[in-house]
Amino acid sequence: MPPSDTQRSSFGRALGNVGWLLSSKGVGAVLSLVYLALATRTLGIRGFGEFALILGAAQGVAALVGFESWQGVVRFGIRHLHEGARDKLLALIRFSLLLDIVAALIGCGVAVVALAVMRARFGWSADLARDAFLFALVTVLSVRSTAIGVLRLHDRFALGAVADSVTPIARFFGALFAVWQHATVSGFLIAWALGEVLTAVTYWISAARVQPGILGRPASIAQVAADNPGIIRFAWQTNLATTLNAASRQFAVVVVGFVAGPVAAGGYRLAYQLSLALLRGSDLFARAVFPEVARAHAKKDSDDLATLARNSARFTVSAGLITCIAVPLLGSPALHVIGGKDFGAVYPLLVLLGIAASLDIMAVGFEPLLIGTGRAATALRIRLLSVAVLFGGMIAFMAKWGAVGAGIANIMASALALALLVISVRRLRT
Secondary structure, eight states: OOOOTTTSOHHHHHHHHHHHHHHHHHHHHHHHHHHHHHHHHHHHHHHHHHHHHHHHHHHHHHHHHOOOHHHHHHHHHHHHHHHTOHHHHHHHHHHHHHHHHHHHHHHHHHHHHHHHHHHHHHTOOHHHHHHHHHHHHHHHHOOOHHHHHHHHHTTOHHHHHHHHHHHHHHHHHHHHHHHHTTOOHHHHHHHHHHHHHHHHHHHHHHHHHHSTTOSSOOOOHHHHHHHSTTHHHHHHHHHHHHHHHHHHHHHHHHHHHHHHOHHHHHHHHHHHHHHHHHHHHHHHHHHHHHHHHHHHHHTTOHHHHHHHHHHHHHHHHHHHHHHHHHHHHHHHHHHHHHTOGGGGGGHHHHHHHHHHHHHHHHHTTTHHHHHHTTOHHHHHHHHHHHHHHHHHHHHHHHHHHTHHHHHHHHHHHHHHHHHHHHHHHHHHHO
16 A cells, blocks of 8 residues: 555655646646647747737736735645634635735736737737737636645645646647637637636636635635734745746746847747746646645654755756756757747757756755745845846847847846755755
């Protein structure tokens, strides 16, 4: 018989949960390559560039204003769960959902301004501008972070894997339908939007079954703050730290488009998507490790925490090194299969973004340790510096090297973040 949950180490449980997540992401990764190829070959390099700019703006706004509320649900909900304090746990979950909704409404306003500027800059038609705005609204309003937190709090990673798999499946069939109908950019936006909505619905249905009563009247902020000391500070610090990183990567596509045009933005987006595929495994690892860090910290088990930190660092550093070697070898064939000959010139950029991705993979072994032990402020400062270097480098290098300059800036930002995270975790352990 397999070892019980109490017999397995924290790192063993984390790897087990990664296995559940990979079960969906493995299929999703294959499907994502297929629907990405359908989009690039159907729309062409300029059409895909416009599609990439809209995706980058909408997803960037969603990441910028959205709270990583799942981390708060896990970080503070573990104690309530262990103590059997159901009312306090429900109040925490409803408070997190309220944060998600408020952030989404703010995001709608931000999207209006951002897309109006982009329409003026790129000369979009009224129909395309309308579709871009509707897509942005759907993306921003499809909140699910709190539902994700509920599933991870209860260690129901299998249900999360099912919900995650909805996105690539919906996009795949939506892309097939778009190709069949000879769709333009708007058709693919509809396919992507459908994936967002169905995924959010699946997550909330799953969360409501795991934790009944999550949808109800929220408790007062004062009461939630009293029951969860430090939650307000934790919420905005983790939000800024994690969403700045995610939003900056999405907005980088928009910056490339503004400086070098839609064609360059399309090439950057394709290279970014391929490098992002490399990061998915590490992202899953971070999601699985964070609850274990929070549990060890709540139990004040310093030995378990030290072992978890050591094993996590070894695992992610090794994965990052393998990625760094694999990208130059496999990048060119991947570009040829997915994008065709029009995207062959993107290979140098893909290599640069792949190196940046390998550094980000290594960083995943360290950042959850800071956030899970209450050092969210440190993680925030590191991400602020990293984002400043990213956009500062893009402005400095793109004038001379174009989109390749943006790739160099990504490497600089990722290297800085990794170095500072390693230093911070070493200080934590001493």
